Amino acid sequence: xxxxxxxxxxxxxxxxxxxxxxxxxxxxxxxxxxxxxxxxxxxxxxxxxxxxxxxxxxxxxxxxxxxxxxxxxxxxxxxxxxxxxxxxxxxxxxxxxxxxxxxxxxxxxxxxxxxxxxxxxxxxxxxxxxxxxxxxxxxxxxxxxxxxxxxxxxxxxxxxxxxxxxxxxxxxxxxxxxxxxxxxxxxxxxxxxxxxxxxxxxxxxxxxxxxxxxxxxxxxxxxxxxxxxxxxxxxxxxxxxxxxxxxxxxxxxxxxxxxxxxxxxxxxxxxxxxxxxxxxxxxxxxx
Amino acid sequence: xxxxxxxxxxxxxxxxxxxxxxxxxxxxxxxxxxxxxxxxxxxxxxxxxxxxxxxxxxxxxxxxxxxxxxxxxxxxxxxxxxxxxxxxxxxxxxxxxxxxxxxxxxxxxxxxxxxxxxxxxxxxxxxxxxxxxxxxxxxxxxxxxxxxxxxxxxxxxxxxxxxxxxxxxxxxxxxxxxxxxxxxxxxxxxxxxxxxxxxxxxxxxxxxxxxxxxxxxxxxxxxxxxxxxxxxxxxxxxxxxxxxxxxxxxxxxxxxxxxxxxxxxxxxxxxxxxxxxxxxxxxxxxxxxxxxxxxxxxxxxxxxxxxxxxxxxx
Numbered sequence: 001x002x003x004x005x006x007x008x009x010x011x012x013x014x015x016x017x018x019x020x021x022x023x024x025x026x027x028x029x030x031x032x033x034x035x036x037x038x039x040x041x042x043x044x045x046x047x048x049x050x051x052x053x054x055x056x057x058x059x060x061x062x063x064x065x066x067x068x069x070x071x072x073x074x075x076x077x078x079x080x081x082x083x084x085x086x087x088x089x090x091x092x093x094x095x096x097x098x099x100x101x102x103x104x105x106x107x108x109x110x111x112x113x114x115x116x117x118x119x120x121x122x123x124x125x126x127x128x129x130x131x132x133x134x135x136x137x138x139x140x141x142x143x144x145x146x147x148x149x150x151x152x153x154x155x156x157x158x159x160x161x162x163x164x165x166x167x168x169x170x171x172x173x174x175x176x177x178x179x180x181x182x183x184x185x186x187x188x189x190x191x192x193x194x195x196x197x198x199x200x201x202x203x204x205x206x207x208x209x210x211x212x213x214x215x216x217x218x219x220x221x222x223x224x225x226x227x228x229x230x231x232x233x234x235x236x237x238x239x240x241x242x243x244x245x246x247x248x249x250x251x252x253x254x255x256x257x258x259x260x261x262x263x264x265x266x267x268x269x270x271x272x273x274x275x276x277x278x279x280x281x282x283x284x285x286x287x
Numbered sequence: 288x289x290x291x292x293x294x295x296x297x298x299x300x301x302x303x304x305x306x307x308x309x310x311x312x313x314x315x316x317x318x319x320x321x322x323x324x325x326x327x328x329x330x331x332x333x334x335x336x337x338x339x340x341x342x343x344x345x346x347x348x349x350x351x352x353x354x355x356x357x358x359x360x361x362x363x364x365x366x367x368x369x370x371x372x373x374x375x376x377x378x379x380x381x382x383x384x385x386x387x388x389x390x391x392x393x394x395x396x397x398x399x400x401x402x403x404x405x406x407x408x409x410x411x412x413x414x415x416x417x418x419x420x421x422x423x424x425x426x427x428x429x430x431x432x433x434x435x436x437x438x439x440x441x442x443x444x445x446x447x448x449x450x451x452x453x454x455x456x457x458x459x460x461x462x463x464x465x466x467x468x469x470x471x472x473x474x475x476x477x478x479x480x481x482x483x484x485x486x487x488x489x490x491x492x493x494x495x496x497x498x499x500x501x502x503x504x505x506x507x508x509x510x511x512x513x514x515x516x517x518x519x520x521x522x523x524x525x526x527x528x529x530x531x532x533x534x535x536x537x538x539x540x541x542x543x544x545x546x547x548x549x550x551x552x553x554x555x556x557x558x559x560x561x562x563x564x565x566x567x568x569x570x571x572x573x574x575x576x577x578x579x580x581x582x583x584x585x586x587x588x589x590x591x592x593x594x595x596x597x598x599x600x601x
Binding site: 036084087088091092093094095096097098099101102103104105106108109110111112113114116117216224227228231235260262263265266269270272273276277280 | 339341388391392394395396398399400402403404406407410411413414530533537541570571572573574575576577578579581582584585586589
């Protein structure tokens with residue numbers, strides 16, 4: 001009994017790190033430009049497909065194709081910004097919601113058209129297998145994904161706090177006017193936030209593809225979870241997203257364990273409602 | 288205005304005559320769906336278009352309407368018209384329970400909260416054994432009559448019922464727009480702080496808008512249940528249904544009485560024809576087309592297509 005619970009908590013913790021990584025990009029884009037990217041989960045899906053095709057067509061293991069896919073996703077993020085987002089920076093919120101929602105439908109449509117609704121899975125990767133850790137069995141892919149997520153998260157935090165560009169991003173997030181007066185080109189920062197945001201969700205997608213099915217709708221569930229994580233951590237807070245990711249991962253597995261797996265998603269969504277009602281700024285959000 | 292009234296009259300006469308010209312089931316079904324979505328689009332428009340609160344959870348009201356009717360009829364033999372009324376009651380209740388806390392949230396926070404509510408309602412119904420869980424409910428076949436809300440030999444009566452629903456929805460929307468309520472709604476959308484400072488109780492009026500929206504959507508849920516005679520969580524409480532309602536209102540014009548009707552006349556045939564002609568080969572093409580429409584409209588013409596029609600009629 002105790003063993004099962006420990007097992008459950010471990011798997012919740014591991015997936016929580018991946019949730020955190022998915023949410024970091026979302027919260028970053030929101031923090032820098034006050035736009036919620038409803039299509040965030042669809043970028044996850046795209047990168048999972050990239051990982052899948054790199055494996056099928058070139059025989060490249062996801063862990064090897066990771067750098068290339070990260071770069072590709074960075075480029076896709078920047079392109080998305082210039083084509084779809086830039087025209088609506090100053091538009092009413094209604095238009096902004098509809099445009100990123102339109103992106104969601106567009107990317108899902110492209111995936112359905114190109115790759116049909118089949119479920120695909122990378123059969124065997126470098127990360128496959130299990131390890132036994134003090135009586136708890138942990139999937140190696142999950143462990144690799146969690147470690148990768150933590151590393152990636154550390155790099156982002158370092159970048160934001162210690163580089164000039166990172167600090168400029170933070171400055172734009174805090175006060176666009178003041179940042180402009182300091183000579184920061186906010187347009188380039190917006191583009192950069194999309195690049196980094198989509199690249200990080202891309203990394204999460206590649207890591208996820210080592211142990212999760214790929215299909216056109218795969219982003220939907222993860223995107224809702226990412227919203228919950230971002231709201232719980234506080235919209236715009238990178239540190240908050242990390243903590244919240246772990247909490248959401250744990251809530252998901254524990255509620256699935258205690259009540260019923262078919263309800264676990266509901267508890268995660270209920271957590272979102274509870275957070276926005278009781279503490280709308282989230283754990284670490286500024287208000 | 289007079290000219291607009293004449294155009295409206297001609298439009299309705301055309302709708303009344305339509306089934307006499309098109310006697311095949313498909314064109315009739317197509318128009319039934321257009322009018323059904325038009326009615327729901329008007330419902331969405333009241334909360335989303337007029338009051339500016341983007342709801343991605345309206346499918347929950349559709350589901351409550353459909354399920355109330357179906358459960359009452361299949362378990363207790365209660366008349367579907369009464370089920371329709373009770374459905375409206377329960378939907379209003381859900382609107383109040385959900386709206387009361389959610390309306391403190393703004394913009395994105397509210398939109399995401401409505402997605403969460405819609406998904407939670409779907410999970411609940413999918414796991415609720417009494418309501419048929421994931422399998423759903425078959426509605427018992429009754430003798431066909433207006434009283435029983437069932438027609439088997441011809442679908443024509445359904446056509447006129449939904450036409451009447453559309454007309455009622457337009458009247459409700461017209462009454463709202465011309466009354467004080469309409470001004471309050473638009474004030475809440477355009478300048479909530481200003482509205483508050485003028486003494487408008489924003490919370491309460493958002494709730495009123497949400498309840499109106501819930502009732503119009505719930506009635507459509509009842510109609511749908513009696514029209515297809517089989518409901519399950521995936522065909523009633525689906526996030527995509529909510530999304531379609533937003534798209535319909537956006538295409539026609541947010542906060543315009545006739546906007547959702549125009550939206551439905553463009554959107555529903557598009558979905559039906561892409562499904563029929565492209566089939567599984569063109570899977571996804573329909574999504575790509577909607578997406579481009581949404582993005583282009585939201586970016587270039589957020590007021591929707593309504594202005595184009597209005598110019599020619601005023």
